[in-house]
Amino acid sequence: xxxxxxSLFLSVREGDSSVIxxxxxxxxxxxxxWYKQEPGAGLQLLTYIxxxxxxxxxxxxxxxxxxKDKHLSLRIADTQTGDSAIYFCAESIGSGGSYxxxxxxxxxxxxxx
Amino acid sequence: DAGVIQSxxxxxxxxxQEVTLRCKPISGHNSLFWYRQTMMRGxxxxxxxxxxxxxxxxxxPEDRFSAKMPNASFSTLKIQPSEPRDSAVYFCASSRDRDSxxxxxxxxxxxxx
Numbered sequence: 001x002x003x004x005x006x007s008l009f010l011s012v013r014e015g016d017s018s019v020i021x022x023x024x025x026x027x028x029x030x031x032x033x034w035y036k037q038e039p040g041a042g043l044q045l046l047t048y049i050x051x052x053x054x055x056x057x058x059x060x061x062x063x064x065x066x067x068k069d070k071h072l073s074l075r076i077a078d079t080q081t082g083d084s085a086i087y088f089c090a091e092s093i094g095s096g097g098s099y100x101x102x103x104x105x106x107x108x109x110x111x112x113x
Numbered sequence: 114d115a116g117v118i119q120s121x122x123x124x125x126x127x128x129x130q131e132v133t134l135r136c137k138p139i140s141g142h143n144s145l146f147w148y149r150q151t152m153m154r155g156x157x158x159x160x161x162x163x164x165x166x167x168x169x170x171x172x173x174p175e176d177r178f179s180a181k182m183p184n185a186s187f188s189t190l191k192i193q194p195s196e197p198r199d200s201a202v203y204f205c206a207s208s209r210d211r212d213s214x215x216x217x218x219x220x221x222x223x224x225x226x
Contacts, residue, residue: 030212031212031214033214035217040219041219041220042117042204042206042217042218042219042220043156043204043206043215043217044217045214045215045216048214088156099211099212100146100158100161100169101215102158103155103156104155105155105156106155106156
């Protein structure tokens with residue numbers, strides 16, 4: 001199975017909160033990332049959390065990490081139509097001195113007006 | 114900071130032709146990654162360089178694929194001969210060091226007919 005798993009789609013109404021979930025399998029993950037991909041563009045780093053943290057907040061974004069359950073979530077408050085994009089979760093694991101990120105398949109967030 | 118620059122943005126070629134994709138990482142970044150994105154397989158790591166040296170090329174699908182990094186500011190991914198199943202979006206990404214997040218280019222959309 002995949003190392004990082006995400007649901008494929010999430011649909012929300014404008015102004016509501018969005019919660020995108022991710023599970024990972026490697027307990028030695030050091031960093032966990034959230035990236036955003038808009039159509040025709042590359043992946044843009046949104047935020048990241050070090051594995052010894054439980055929560056990180058950055059304006060409308062809140063990242064929660066449950067290390068025991070290997071569960072990561074991204075909450076977007078007051079979701080706007082401009083937030084419609086694909087959101088990727090990624091984990092970074094030390095391996096022979098390199099930290100090669102492993103990405104999930106991405107969650108397509110659709111925001112309805 | 115111009116970000117990671119990839120060229121061309123789009124490439125359409127016929128089966129059997131050679132294809133060369135180019136990448137200029139962010140100045141000062143010493144790690145460079147090539148990824149391939151398809152609907153079927155998501156984001157796959159092809160190869161990873163550190164200080165211009167290939168560290169992990171286990172993701173390169175076949176001998177038809179090769180990558181070089183002759184200096185810190187330039188990398189190429191070559192496919193020879195190309196096949197229709199190589200059609201995908203190819204991303205280059207760079208990071209400052211092994212503990213830093215990846216910064217992605219806007220990708221090259223390759224179509225092999």
